[in-house]
Amino acid sequence: MALNPRSWFSRKTLRKDLVAGVTLGIESVPDGLAQGLLAGINPLAGLYGHLFGMVGAALFTSSAFMTVQVTGAMALIVADSGLDSRPDPSRALYTLAMMSGVVLIVAGLLRGGRIVRFVPTAVMTGFVTAVGVNIVLGQLGNFTGYEADGPNRLVKVLDLGRHLLDWSLPAVVVGAITVLVIVVLQRTPVGALGLVIAVVIGSVSGVLLDLWVPAGVVVLDDLVAVPAALPGPVLPSLDDVLFLLLPAFSLAFVAMVQGAGVSAGIPTKDGKPADISRDYIGQGAGNVLAGLFRGMPVGGSMSGSSLVVKSGAQSRLAFFVAGVVMALVILFASGLVAYIAMPALAGLLIVVGITAVKPSRIRSVVKTGPLQTAIMTVTFLLTLLIPLQFAVLVGVGLGIILYVGQESNRLRIRRVVLADDGRMREEDPPAVVPGGDVLVLQPYGSLFFASAPTFERQLPAVSRGEGPAVVVIRLRGTDQIGLALVEVLRRYAHDLQSADSTLKLVVSEDLVVAQMAAGGLIGDIGERNLYRGSEWVGEALRRAHDDAEAELDATR
Numbered sequence: 337m338a339l340n341p342r343s344w345f346s347r348k349t350l351r352k353d354l355v356a357g358v359t360l361g362i363e364s365v366p367d368g369l370a371q372g373l374l375a376g377i378n379p380l381a382g383l384y385g386h387l388f389g390m391v392g393a394a395l396f397t398s399s400a401f402m403t404v405q406v407t408g409a410m411a412l413i414v415a416d417s418g419l420d421s422r423p424d425p426s427r428a429l430y431t432l433a434m435m436s437g438v439v440l441i442v443a444g445l446l447r448g449g450r451i452v453r454f455v456p457t458a459v460m461t462g463f464v465t466a467v468g469v470n471i472v473l474g475q476l477g478n479f480t481g482y483e484a485d486g487p488n489r490l491v492k493v494l495d496l497g498r499h500l501l502d503w504s505l506p507a508v509v510v511g512a513i514t515v516l517v518i519v520v521l522q523r524t525p526v527g528a529l530g531l532v533i534a535v536v537i538g539s540v541s542g543v544l545l546d547l548w549v550p551a552g553v554v555v556l557d558d559l560v561a562v563p564a565a566l567p568g569p570v571l572p573s574l575d576d577v578l579f580l581l582l583p584a585f586s587l588a589f590v591a592m593v594q595g596a597g598v599s600a601g602i603p604t605k606d607g608k609p610a611d612i613s614r615d616y617i618g619q620g621a622g623n624v625l626a627g628l629f630r631g632m633p634v635g636g637s638m639s640g641s642s643l644v645v646k647s648g649a650q651s652r653l654a655f656f657v658a659g660v661v662m663a664l665v666i667l668f669a670s671g672l673v674a675y676i677a678m679p680a681l682a683g684l685l686i687v688v689g690i691t692a693v694k695p696s697r698i699r700s701v702v703k704t705g706p707l708q709t710a711i712m713t714v715t716f717l718l719t720l721l722i723p724l725q726f727a728v729l730v731g732v733g734l735g736i737i738l739y740v741g742q743e744s745n746r747l748r749i750r751r752v753v754l755a756d757d758g759r760m761r762e763e764d765p766p767a768v769v770p771g772g773d774v775l776v777l778q779p780y781g782s783l784f785f786a787s788a789p790t791f792e793r794q795l796p797a798v799s800r801g802e803g804p805a806v807v808v809i810r811l812r813g814t815d816q817i818g819l820a821l822v823e824v825l826r827r828y829a830h831d832l833q834s835a836d837s838t839l840k841l842v843v844s845e846d847l848v849v850a851q852m853a854a855g856g857l858i859g860d861i862g863e864r865n866l867y868r869g870s871e872w873v874g875e876a877l878r879r880a881h882d883d884a885e886a887e888l889d890a891t892r
Contacts (some may be wrong), residue, residue: 349650356649357657363528363643364390364405364658365665365673366535369556370681370688371406374474375414375632377429378560379681382406384567385433385626387662389634392625394655397618398611401602401649402595403640404622406632408688409467409590409724414632415474416723417583422576426630431572432580432587433633437623439588440616449612452596456738458708459731460593461697462715466727468692469720471685478682481507481554488721506545506552507679514538514683528643531684538680557674564670566663567630586725589732591619591635598636602645639688711738747781749794752810754881760874769796769837771803774884776877778810788820795824798831804891806884807832810842810877812869817848822855829861838887840880844869 372382393404481504484492521530542553599610
């Protein structure tokens with residue numbers, strides 16, 4: 337278990353864990369501040385979220401290498417949550433983190449790891465792509481030093497373009513230098529520390545430019561006092577609970593999806609699959625601790641997890657080392673942190689946003705078909721235009737629609753031909769029920785309510801001029817059907833009866849029989865035309881087929 341300290345590290349791997357922890361801790365300082373800036377709140381809340389969320393989650397996660405920090409998607413949801421409308425926005429933020437944590441813990445205890453299987457790739461691709469674009473658009477103001485006006489990020493970009501002459505040249509220079517340094521260093525052995533170096537170089541450039549053009553570059557100290565102390569605990573605001581319910585559930589859902597991606601993509605120490613539900617509990621604990629100590633909501637971070645693995649971490653000790661490094665920076669280097677330039681952080685976030693857009697993933701979705709492409713496009717546009725907490729819920733709804741649409745279209749009906757030697761052959765069913773013959777049909781796929789129209793379209797037509805026939809529909813393996821399908825079968829039975837033909841059903845599940853009885857189908861066709869399947873595969877079907885042959889022989 338993660339709570340056993342003996343499992344946190346080994347003396348043999350101590351050096352590697354120390355190196356990985358120091359690397360992660362140093363990189364997390366500018367990254368946490370940048371995520372706080374992205375959320376439009378006190379950037380220190382992002383730093384505290386990184387610190388306490390990471391340490392709190394490390395105690396409980398299944399994967400020893402899952403890094404739980406503030407992510408871009410979660411920062412954008414916080415930005416769209418309307419915290420400024422609350423009497424105490426900071427307290428509301430901490431409450432939001434704790435509420436998200438509670439939702440994640442409950443989801444983990446209820447073994448909710450299966451939920452993410454129902455989120456289609458098309459929805460997640462559209463959402464993640466739009467998040468990347470939103471990150472870029474949301475930081476253009478900090479990058480240019482001009483505070484644009486508008487109800488959403490797209491309108492603000494248009495306003496930004498109309499006021500080109502109002503941009504701050506020093507801010508643009510600092511942001512451009514930061515982006516350039518990141519691009520140059522990201523392919524070097526420096527790796528993720530290139531982000532730290534870029535922010536430092538950009539901030540130093542800002543200080544130098546500020547000497548030339550006073551008040552030209554906004555630094556962290558201009559926005560908030562940077563204390564040389566760790567934050568004290570704070571209790572949640574109960575008055576904000578109802579207001580924060582929707583964003584809390586949205587944050588928890590995003591954390592579940594992102595965390596599941598980390599669980600699947602980051603190796604565990606023993607090589608076994610990670611326990612996704614337990615990882616939810618870890619993320620929940622990280623959120624509760626982050627909120628308790630004035631931090632933002634957090635979730636599984638693929639970039640942070642990849643960094644700690646690439647840095648050579650061998651155990652979860654690396655996270656505690658990273659936490660100590662961050663705490664030391666806050667305690668003893670707050671004066672330097674105060675001079676971090678906001679355009680430098682904006683440049684870092686713009687690079688992060690651009691790299692979040694994966695053209696290869698988009699092309700893969702497009703190749704799967706028009707339905708998935710439409711779902712991806714709608715999710716992308718909605719995520720750009722409406723607050724993210726609503727976009728997340730819409731994405732879930734679109735995922736359900738996509739699942740229902742795919743399942744209903746997968747249904748197909750095959751004809752089963754019984755040979756004299758006992759073998760059965762499948763072929764395409766005829767367009768019309770053949771007169772004077774026994775037609776055995778076997779549906780494949782889900783027979784729930786949305787499949788009923790597809791099922792009805794594939795049934796062979798009934799022609800009164802063809803003569804009497806018997807249609808046997810075999811439902812072996814079908815564990816339940818809806819009333820919509822019962823109605824389809826009733827109509828088909830009536831059509832056959834009007835043509836002096838008969839419908840027989842072979843059913844293996846008691847629940848299906850009960851549903852047919854409740855819908856009046858058994859009363860319409862008669863008990864004698866219902867055949868119960870058994871453990872002997874094909875036995876009930878052969879009885880139905882033999883009885884049908886005998887009935888047709890009697891009419892000849």
